[in-house]
Amino acid sequence: MNQKTVGLFAINLLLMLAWCASFGSFSLWTMGTGFVSGFGALYLTRTLWAGGEPAYFRKTIRFLAFAVFYPKALVQSALQIARQVLSPRLAAHPGVIAVPLAAKRDVEIAALANLITLTPGTLALDVSEDRSTLYVHAMFLDDPAATLADIKGNFETRLLGFLR
Numbered sequence: 475m476n477q478k479t480v481g482l483f484a485i486n487l488l489l490m491l492a493w494c495a496s497f498g499s500f501s502l503w504t505m506g507t508g509f510v511s512g513f514g515a516l517y518l519t520r521t522l523w524a525g526g527e528p529a530y531f532r533k534t535i536r537f538l539a540f541a542v543f544y545p546k547a548l549v550q551s552a553l554q555i556a557r558q559v560l561s562p563r564l565a566a567h568p569g570v571i572a573v574p575l576a577a578k579r580d581v582e583i584a585a586l587a588n589l590i591t592l593t594p595g596t597l598a599l600d601v602s603e604d605r606s607t608l609y610v611h612a613m614f615l616d617d618p619a620a621t622l623a624d625i626k627g628n629f630e631t632r633l634l635g636f637l638r
């Protein structure tokens with residue numbers, strides 16, 4: 475993260491705290507609306523802060539989009555696992571898939587592996603020696619190409635969108 479991004483994030487947090495103090499409440503709702511309001515104020519005055527549109531705004535929007543996407547993916551995976559557990563017949567086709575990584579830094583690879591592992595039905599097993607491939611066990615590997623596309627397109631791309 476560059477210095478402008480960190481500075482804008484700190485200002486956004488200060489605006490959020492001022493918002494909460496003005497309402498006399500530090501509830502999750504007030505903090506959320508304060509953060510969004512502070513973000514909006516910073517965005518409207520972005521030419522004063524960085525002479526254009528710094529990465530902070532792009533990264534924050536991508537992070538919020540990921541924060542909406544990931545719980546939905548968790549619920550869908552949990553429901554798929556629950557259906558399998560409650561079903562009288564075994565419909566799972568488990569297997570291991572090699573996922574070529576666009577992520578290069580340790581934090582990117584670790585975050586991706588943890589997000590995959592936290593999602594029910596998938597488990598990050600190992601990273602290749604050259605850190606170019608992540609091996610993932612999937613409980614439902616009916617279509618390896620679709621599973622690979624899901625991991626690359628939904629998890630890795632979205633994650634790297636706000637980490638880089």
